Amino acid sequence: MTDFQSRAKLYTDPEKMAQGYLRMYFADSPLSYPLNPFQMLKDAGILFSFRNFKNLEGVYIPASDGDDTAVVGINYNRPITRQRYTAVHELCHHFRDAEKEIACPSGSDEPRERFAESFAAAVLMPIGELKRQVCQRAVNGKVSLPAVLEIADHFGVSFDACVYRIAYKLNMLDGDTSPGKLRKRISKFGPEKQRRKRGLTYAGLYADLIDSYTAALSFRPSDRARTLFNTNYIYNDSRMEGVDVTLDQAAEIVTDLRLHQQHSQYCNENNEPYMSIAGHYAMYQLIFSEENNTPCSVFNTSKLNHELFSCYPYPDYGGNYRKSDTLVLGAKFETVPSTQIVPELLKLEEELKTLIAAQTQIPLSEYIQGVVRIHHKLTVIHPFPDGNGRTLRAFMNLMLVKAGISPLYIKTDDKDTYIRALSSADQTGDYSLLYELIFKVLLRSNMELTESGT
Numbered sequence: 001m002t003d004f005q006s007r008a009k010l011y012t013d014p015e016k017m018a019q020g021y022l023r024m025y026f027a028d029s030p031l032s033y034p035l036n037p038f039q040m041l042k043d044a045g046i047l048f049s050f051r052n053f054k055n056l057e058g059v060y061i062p063a064s065d066g067d068d069t070a071v072v073g074i075n076y077n078r079p080i081t082r083q084r085y086t087a088v089h090e091l092c093h094h095f096r097d098a099e100k101e102i103a104c105p106s107g108s109d110e111p112r113e114r115f116a117e118s119f120a121a122a123v124l125m126p127i128g129e130l131k132r133q134v135c136q137r138a139v140n141g142k143v144s145l146p147a148v149l150e151i152a153d154h155f156g157v158s159f160d161a162c163v164y165r166i167a168y169k170l171n172m173l174d175g176d177t178s179p180g181k182l183r184k185r186i187s188k189f190g191p192e193k194q195r196r197k198r199g200l201t202y203a204g205l206y207a208d209l210i211d212s213y214t215a216a217l218s219f220r221p222s223d224r225a226r227t228l229f230n231t232n233y234i235y236n237d238s239r240m241e242g243v244d245v246t247l248d249q250a251a252e253i254v255t256d257l258r259l260h261q262q263h264s265q266y267c268n269e270n271n272e273p274y275m276s277i278a279g280h281y282a283m284y285q286l287i288f289s290e291e292n293n294t295p296c297s298v299f300n301t302s303k304l305n306h307e308l309f310s311c312y313p314y315p316d317y318g319g320n321y322r323k324s325d326t327l328v329l330g331a332k333f334e335t336v337p338s339t340q341i342v343p344e345l346l347k348l349e350e351e352l353k354t355l356i357a358a359q360t361q362i363p364l365s366e367y368i369q370g371v372v373r374i375h376h377k378l379t380v381i382h383p384f385p386d387g388n389g390r391t392l393r394a395f396m397n398l399m400l401v402k403a404g405i406s407p408l409y410i411k412t413d414d415k416d417t418y419i420r421a422l423s424s425a426d427q428t429g430d431y432s433l434l435y436e437l438i439f440k441v442l443l444r445s446n447m448e449l450t451e452s453g454t
Contacts, residue, residue, distance in 0.1 A: 008095035014115050018122030021095075034156025034205065035124060037087035038212035041072060046094060048087065049216060050076040050447045058086040060093040060102040070094055076447050080205045080440075081158040088120035089113075125155045125165055134172050142174035145189045149198070152191075156205050159191035201432040206439035207365035214364045217446050219406040225449050226288050227255075232448065233409040234280045237390055240415055241276070276390075278311035279318075283394045287401055296356060296402045298349045298378065304398070305384045305391040322385045335382035344381045348374060352399075359403060365439070369431070371399045372438050376425045406446040414441065 004024050011017035022031070025040065041048045046069070053059075053075040061071040072090040074083050086104070093102050093116055104113060133154055137147040143166065152162035163186060167173040175185060195201075210217070221229070231251045256264045264278065283304045302319045309318030321341045336344050355370040375396040382388050397407040410418050414437065421433035 005095050005098065008092075014092075014118035015122045015127065017092075017095075018119050018126065022123065022126060031126070031129070033129065033154055034084075034208075036208040036212060037084045037091070037120075037124065038209050040091055040123075041087055042212050044070075044091060044094060046070045046072050046091070048072040048074060048090075048213075049450065050074050050083075050443055052076055052447065052451070055105055057082070057104045057106055058090050059104065060090045060097070060100075062094075062098050062101060070098070076444060079158065080202045080209070081152075081156065081161070083209075084124065084156060084205065085117070085120045085158075085161070088123045089116040091123075092116040092119040121157075121161060121165055124157050125162065127169065130155075130165065131170060131172075134166055134170060138172065139174075142172055144174050145185065146194070148173070149191060149194055149200075153195075153200055159195075160186060199430070199432075201436045203432040203435040203439065206436055206443075207363075207369075209443075210365040210368065210439055211363045213443075216450070217364065217406050217442065218404050219401065219446075219449070220404070221288055221401075226284075229407060229409070229445070229449060230281060230284050232445075233284065233407070234277055236409050236411050237280060237393060238277055239412045240410065241390060275311045276308065276387075279308040279387075280390065280394075282307040282310050283391070284397075287394065287398045287407070296352065296399055298345050298352055298374070298395075300398060301378065301383060301391055301395045304394050305387055308387045308391055308394075318384075318387065320385070321383050335380060341381060341383050345383065348377055348381070351377075356403075364405075367403065368400075368405070368438065368442065369435055371396060372434050373431060374399065376422060376431065376434060379422060380426070400442075406442060406449055408438065408442045408445040410437075410441055 004021060007020070008017060011020065025043075038048065048071070051059075051073045053073070054077075056073075057075050057078065059073040061073075063070045072087070072094075074086050074090070076083075078086070089104060093100075093104075093112075096115075097112065102112075104116075108114075130151070133151045134143050134147075137143050137150065143151070145163070148163050148166060149159060151166070152159045155162065163173065163182065167177040167182060171177075173182075176182065219225075235251075286303065286307050302321075306319030312318075322338050325335070325337055351370075352374055355367065355374070359367050375392060378392045378395065379388065384391060393410070401407050417433075417437055421437050424433045425431050
């Protein structure tokens with residue numbers, strides 16, 4: 001890698017530089033698409049993280065000396081396909097501009113930025129492989145927009161980037177390719193809508209990212225991190241369940257509960273709308289206090305459900321399995337009969353034990369996928385008379401925290417996506433939408449906790 005860095009400035013053509021880099025990086029190994037640009041950063045000795053940038057795609061901060069490490073920041077708010085581009089873009093700066101700190105604004109026409117963008121396109125979509133994919137789908141030497149959708153998925157790049165590279169680098173896109181007309185054609189085609197129709201997701205791209213980002217996702221909670229997480233989680237999860245609370249109110253409630261515990265004004269039947277919020281807080285006190293001290297068990301869900309209702313006038317209501325069969329309104333599945341709750345939990349307990357035993361031998365993404373599957377299966381079992389959603393999302397976080405991984409919360413803006421992903425798993429057994437959402441949410445939660453100074 002150091003040898004390539006010494007030669008990188010000699011290239012005047014980003015395509016040739018990309019070819020040289022790929023030959024060096026893969027040596028005699030065959031290329032497997034989509035490539036993993038985050039692993040490329042890692043293998044180059046670069047630390048990378050996600051940040052809440054507004055007008056920047058990324059930043060490159062060089063090492064200050066031989067004992068220091070170069071750092072790359074990537075805009076969390078961009079789609080995963082754009083983040084992958086940014087990773088290679090910043091890698092280009094590492095090779096060619098290692099002595100400079102560089103901020104990369106969106107849509108920059110600066111020559112240095114345009115070179116890095118072209119390098120990123122050429123690395124992620126090598127011209128030889130791109131032409132091969134196009135020729136496989138071409139009719140009379142040209143490909144259609146639906147065919148480009150498949151090609152973009154093959155490379156793990158955005159539809160727009162793939163269209164423009166095929167149209168202007170290969171001249172092999174059918175129809176009018178003048179810039180104005182092509183933009184209108186792309187808009188009318190609606191690539192993301194077409195992806196959903198075909199059942200395509202970005203779960204695999206996120207899995208690659210997660211597996212290259214394992215160390216950064218570790219979690220040892222400080223008091224500040226716990227307070228921040230509790231506030232954001234309680235605000236969003238309460239609103240997911242229809243409790244009208246603002247972020248400021250959630251912060252006030254968490255602070256009061258932290259200071260006064262069971263003597264808090266919110267553990268009072270006169271504040272009945274907030275009792276469930278107090279219960280939320282109690283669940284997470286349990287999760288964070290246990291950390292890695294005891295093995296995780298699906299029967300921990302009963303303890304969590306008990307804590308959820310611990311601030312109500314009838315705390316014994318929580319923690320008990322339902323005694324009757326139930327229908328989940330709006331769901332696309334039938335919950336298990338009440339007589340089968342314990343047998344189904346016992347089967348799931350074995351699945352959880354197998355997952356925990358394999359944790360250190362499998363990629364992090366596989367462990368998280370296992371957590372997601374268990375979470376979904378618990379929603380189908382629907383063990384409690386009330387509070388299943390809140391309890392089972394809390395248990396998902398218990399499985400993460402006990403494995404030393406950042407907890408997560410689903411924002412109210414993601415509620416429809418979450419329900420749609422659960423429904424997809426219910427109806428088809430396909431978890432990819434749910435994997436994609438949880439991977440993305442985990443990265444955001446980790447970013448927020450990291451930015452808080454944890």
